[in-house]
Amino acid sequence: MSLIMNSPAQQPSAAPLPRTRVCALSDILPGTGVCALVGGQQIAVFHVAGRVFALGNRDPYTGANVLSRGLTGSTQTGGMLRLKVTSPLLKHAFDLESGLSLDDPTVGVPVYPACIEGGEVWIGSEA
């Protein structure tokens, strides 16, 4: 029974977040991320290419809460430009839009709605 080689896929499962203002957009240097605490959950919030993105802060490969400290960037795959963040620990990269690992689509982190309104960063969805 419990003795096998493969660990199961870590599918992102995003529990809904209450709509919350986390900071001013100017609190996030363009191209970087910050970590917000919302309802006890750590949310990595990135300001990249004029947009904001919110992902779970926990790096699924290492279990450490570090994703907000990753370097952001872009990559061309299959003719598409994807925005990404690379975990600072073992350099696993995740798609900012889907939360999926760029190396292994069965691994990912939760993704949350995020938007900019009047210079403020909001995440989560209306109740």
Added chain:
Amino acid sequence: MSTSPVPHLVIIGNGMVGHRLVDGLRAQVSGQELQITVISEESRLAYDRVQLSRHFDDPRPDLSLATEAGYAELEVQVVRGRADALDPAAKVVQVGTQQLAYDALVMATGSVPFVPPIAGRDAPGCFVYRTLDDLDAIRDAAQGARRGVVIGGGLLGLEAAGALRKLGLETHVVEFAPQLMPAQLDAEGGQTLQRIIEAKGIGVHTARATSAVATGMDDRVTGLVFTDGTALEADLVVFSAGIRPRDDLARACGLTVGERGGIQIDDSCRTSDPHIYAVGECALHGGRIYGLVAPGYQMARVAAAHLLADLGLGGDRTARFTGADLSTRLKLLGVEVGSFGDAHGRTPGARSVSLSDNVRGTYSKVVLSPDAQVLGGLLVGDTSRYGELLDLVLSGTPLQVPPETLIVPSLPAGAAAAPTNALVCSCENVRANALCAAVGQGARDVASLKECTGAGTGCGGCVPSLHSLLHQELTRLGETVTNHLCEHYPHSRQELFDLIRVRGYRTWDEVLRSHGHELGCEVCKPAVASILASLHGEHILNPAHAPLQDTNDAFLANIQKNGTYSVVPRVPGGEITADGLIAIGQVARKYGLYCKITGGQRIDLLGAQRDDLPAIWTELIAAGFESGHAYGKSLRTIKSCVGQTWCRYGVQDSTSLAVRLELRYRGLRSPHKLKSGVSGCTRECAEARSKDFGIIATEKGWNVYVGGNGGVTPKHAVLLASDLPEAEVITLLDRFLMFYIRTADRLQRTSTWLEQLDGGVEYLRGVLLEDRLGLCAELDEAMRQHVGTYRDEWATTLADPAQVARFRTFVNSDARDDGVQWVDERGQIRPADLHMLTPLPMAGGTD
């Protein structure tokens, strides 16, 4: 029929396989198209049972695969309780008082542990090893118990034994068969395993049938009685004698079940009722119950495909479950065990070659067909060849080498030619040949090598090897090898360095706009940041540079596995005053840091939370310390011995020179970190020749060595110049460092840089000592500039509140990261690590 407007699927059971089925279905159909109800009997929703034994390392890790909220999001209804009755004719399931009508049903009821029918088996102190609740009960019972016995010496029994041992119990394993792991191993393999396990202090009792559990006055367990009249004392007994499929519900409603249990399914995972499927450990396929999760997941995929087709929602009627490979490689009680293919040699005409090595404590066997194909085998004690051998089984190609060579240990390095098909990625079992083939089929970068072979996607340790293999293979194929930094810059680091220097760019935005594409990445951003820092020495956390820095540079500290940082004050030459030591000690005590003296003669303070870093540095700076750049691609330490000042053999003052050099080059940004050493005599106590630059005293002056390193591929530095006076040592090193910084590739150490310099050290002497390129004045000026503009990065950072603000853990809260947890080790903290490690491709029960 269901009264629901959309078809209704009911899944009985929410283990790993049941959960996978939900996920697989929801990936294909929404709640608008298919209503899904899951019946869950256990107190928790699906969790990662494979990692169950980790629960003993730390009860906190979250093994959950499913949550109520997650299911709500997926529009999956959860009904808590036990499915009491099933009426296939009416298509109704009963859970307590609730009736659920379904259009399709899946049994994912799993299995239950088998407890042999012996007297006393229900006594307090008897347990099974199956669920998180079982584990919690065992842990509670272990308090105050001294000796634990596991009945069953199979895979799960040994895993349970590992758990008991971790709880601090004297542990024994009782097995009915004459050997351990009878299902997987042969007699010799079982004996080898037994020897290793006994050597770890675990009692093993084979060929022992338990006739009763003995109990005391209070009816609690006191031990076991065997049929041969012997007995074994025990305060706690864990039954782990196999599993039985949970088919009672299927049986009661007339579905076909196997003679020895299990719900009969066909290749589409359908039971004898066309509207009912069964998956996982409750299902019997081809006369076999699969007690592994991987075949269960395959069944879930197949069942989903047929279900959707049945309900007119797409699906795929061609999906088939045709059995699964049961090859396993695992680590039990710290012992590696591998079993693959026809390990028992049941194929007609099979023969075998085996090697039992009592010295190494290993046993290996390969089973061969009459025409020399590898059919299977066993590995105990050392499974390093597992991937290679499994490859041979799966490929089915006849052996080209004598079979015994497959199992003899490899010769020591250098004694044999390098293997032509080396294992490059051990996480994913990818060999050089597969990678070369991928290059042949068009892979032109590491990312596509990763994508088509899987190599480098596990721990990532082989990524540098992938780079060099790709480079070699492209060269061999006669293709142009690009040295582009990454997909965003069509230039090498050296080209980019020259462009930035000549054009005078000062920011990332200028460089990207003029020479790069898109947004950049984790490769080019730190590389450009390093070039800008080498050329201009501006503070790296200025808003224009901060977004380029890797976490270590961004927080001016070294990130550790749990996301905390280490703090390393500079201790030039390793020389430190008593007051300095006390100040460091006070800071460490105040902030609860783990202290360790490093190999570079400094003091590591580990476990600092990022929001404490500014306060820690405020205190260290007040005590006279400055940043040691332990985080940067920059000069780290210059190690020294006490030299002539104290040592009876010393011929020069090595400490003074080391201090002078370290202060001169502190903060110097470079393609790779730099280390150095200064030894006061040829006894070389500072190990200067294993450094990027090393200085060794002679009677007449100093010898300068360059291009050495420790690490994975150690290199001794080579002699650049002899018997120099101190002033000339400094001039030569200035030029050496600046020339390296300007011409090396990204992350290229001085050793590989030197190896790849055309003309090697001779050429380097020409450039640095004879000025053959006319560069020396420029190199000297560059170093003068660096020395003249050096400022402590931490002092600069603390002076700017906007920069300090970036050290907060949360942008909207003063809370701390609750994922950082410590345990005590030898009186200091260390990360509570096991649940945070990257899962290894091995089962739990390790220790």
